Amino acid sequence: MAASGPWGHSASYLAGALVAVLLSGLAQPHDISRRPVSDLKIDQALLQIHNELLNENLSVSWVSDYCYQCLAQELSFVTMSSIATAHVDCQHAITLIVNSSPNGKELCRTHYHFGEFGNYSLIVKNPHSSSLKVSCDIVINQNPINSYLPIFIAVLIYLGFFIILRLGLCLLNIEQVRNWLYKKMNPRETDRLINSELGSPSRTDSIGGDLPVGVWSAASSLHRLRSLDTFRGLALVIMVFVNYGGGKYWFFKHQSWNGLTLADLVFPWFVFIMGTSIALSLSSMLRRGCSKWHLLVKILWRSLLLFLIGVIVVNPNYCLGPLSWDNLRIPGVLQRLGCTYLVVALLELVFAKPVPESSSPEARCPAVRDILPYWPQWLIVMELQVVWLCLTFLLHVPGCPKGYLGPGGIGDFGNYSNCTGGAAAYIDQLVLGAEHMYQHPSSNVLYLTTVPFDPEGILGTINSIVMAFLGLQAGKIILFYKDQHTQIMVRFFLWSVVMGVISIVLTMCSKDEGIIPVNKNLWTISYVTTLSSFAFMLLLSIYYLVDVKRMWSGAPFFFPGMNSILIYVGHEIFEDYFPFKWRMVNPQSHTEHLAQNLIATSLWVFISYVLYRKRIFWKI
Template sequence: MIKLLNAHAERVLSRCSKSRLLALDVLRGMTITAMVLVNNPGSWANIYAPLKHAHWHGLTPTDLVFPFFVFMMGISIGLVINRAKTQPLQHLKVWTRTLKLFGLGLFLFLFYINFQSETFSWVEDRLYKIRFFGVLQRLAIVYVIAYYIAFYVSSKTQKYILVSILSGYWAISAFVPYQDSVGNTYMGELAYGNSLAAWLDNLILGSQHLYYKTAQPFAFDPEGVLSTVPTVASALTGVFAANILTNQSLQTADKAKQLLIYGIAMLLIGYLISLVVPINKQLWTSSFVLVSSGWASAILAGLIWLLDIKGYKKWSAPFVVFGVNAIGFFVFSGLFARALLMIPVGETSLKGMLYRDYFSQIISPTFGSLVFALCFCAACYLVFYKLYQKQIIFKV
């Protein structure tokens, strides 16, 4: 078995492009794998604590998944920005990629029919209640904004923009008043359903188009309008990390060291200001930006040390497969998961039947729920390994 796994790893790594940064592909693969893993338990009622988001304020490993992806998107922008300035059609490519990402996010929401409900109406229950903001939609918006900041603005000015976003977001959240439907005035609230971000989501998008439709006094979306602004800051921290990675005067070990120092600095500042501004993923608070990007930078430094300096690469093969096809993996997993929910089996779905009759019986319902998620990822891996062998990469 070990020989087979080693041979498989060697086949995967032999196909790696020499022009790609292995550590970045691996971190991207680890992140998207974690995202798919936590999004597809056998049962949402049976999940281990580290695989849950923090209920509100606070931080769990799961809360780091999305900001890691944003951080790496910033790195990708930083790695190509100088070359992009010499390509006349680059702006068209940027907008095409943005629209594709946003469109895929809307498509994933619309791709669902409840065959078990006689009263379900796709038009009324999905189209009329479409969720305009989501993971891919936020990535699209942040990508185009961060790209143009990196394209037109100097590195020094980018730092001022980062600080301005973080301090400005805190200031308006703390000092701009807002009212509910009965005239109650609030200011500085950072509660579930009661924040400036929630008020703005409810005002602009309407409760029927938001993730937390029943939150009081305001429905809101964790990928909403105002909370997308500090997400741009998360992307900019990735652009700054790319400046370290593209510095030709630095050896690989020095790049890893500087990324580690950069990460530790953000962690220290982030945890310090969390005494005033709580770490909160749903609101994407300023402290959350710094802490999540700090962990991302530190872990990337560790991967460069482990993979490029020490040469321990074979373990990373599965993450390489997912990492080079991250968007494809995310979209495919979303379609696959919905298909399992849509296929009716008796009074439940195919997913419900598989979990109830098989996976929930493995040691405990919670352990079986985790095994289901792992099997889901393994099934996706079989598909994407075949694509990797043929060098088919879904790009947007």
């Protein structure tokens, strides 16, 4: 097993904060001076539009490549033989469309990906005075900055600290170094630091019990799988980072509608590993003789607590003013986790039987022994999926086409501007009311939507249950093929392939034009199959490295994985407090945003490590 020690790991988290400080020092002080216009914002460039036509006023509009079937948006109006300036988006390539005004005739168009804080000119002219043809040429007046350089530097610095720490741990394995430390430090403490393996949890049930999102309490005969806590912690760390802003990079934010970014991966993985934990914990407790009535009470209580914490404590509608029933957001991340946990845990409690301590390979139907006994569960989950499909594609939504899965707004050429989310939004508005939904969905950034839409709404919770059920299946694989590492990994791989094939069929390998596109806002079934395919493969990799080969202790992700509820709630509550956030010198710099978000994330990882060392775990 890889050597580790408290010095190395605790220093690594402090190093994380130091990395961010160093990055902050690298913040481009020249950014402001490079900006020709004082109000140029992050992810924008300056465009000077030169109208060299002698007889045409120009109307210039634009549309982003990432905006599917969108109406072009007006950018600027330029009179004859004059120059106008405008700010253009540089997150994605855009198409500039030049029309004559007022008749609206298209004169030319050009496709270009602008760079952040660059200065460009769009020159509209007749290449030949005798020709009616108009050309649109982009000229670079001032080169843009490399906005991705801070990420590269951050990776190098973290990698450098990791190498230094590994070298330090190797030195600790040298007997002469250990003896010197023994003399210089308290002998008892030195022995503990050198000989203890950081992150090796006590195999007692006292640290278990964070059943819904935290960690299951393993039976004495089934050692605690560090890979599950590592998987959960990895998802949680990414979630904290992207929730804090992800350096204001677009790929660290949620996708506006169809497709995936890094931010769209973590919540489904959280749900997936919750399902895995349910299978292991309930099997353990049933094997120890716990009554189902007792477990039912615990399931109901934990589900209720998750829901209440989400509604009362972690509620984004606080930003609208003092929270009251008039603006209380009912759905949410913890609310969805609570509902999903309730359904999947009850489903397992009703039909599950304790898995024997030893599972013989010669058992009946060995290839499907983790599936066949649970056919009623599969039948119920399939029925839930049929309900989702029927409601999504057959429910009549006033003013919207049947089966609409689009973003509304300026998407679909503005034909269904108030149909954001189709049936999903309609059901939420009927049951919850628009004022109790999320008011600032990611779709309004790119598609300019104006109606509320909740990405954690009622209809999507059905597919969240499916995601957790697939995680439940991963837990059953671990139970039924206990200590058969090859069998476990092969089945993880097969499930990943099966889910991937289903996704290929549903999406037709297209971001927007498949049968059912991948969509985090709607939690489409293709989103579930795609993310579960990734989850099975990721769990396979972590399981192999951490629990089979023991090449990796799981640190640093193992520690937040052990205290997931506390870290999630804590990072939401203290998001706007120092040292997690402060007033920036240059808020229009990716570097300073990245520094701040790295510091905040590293601090929460360090806090989870300290809590682990002190054996403090928040249970619900």
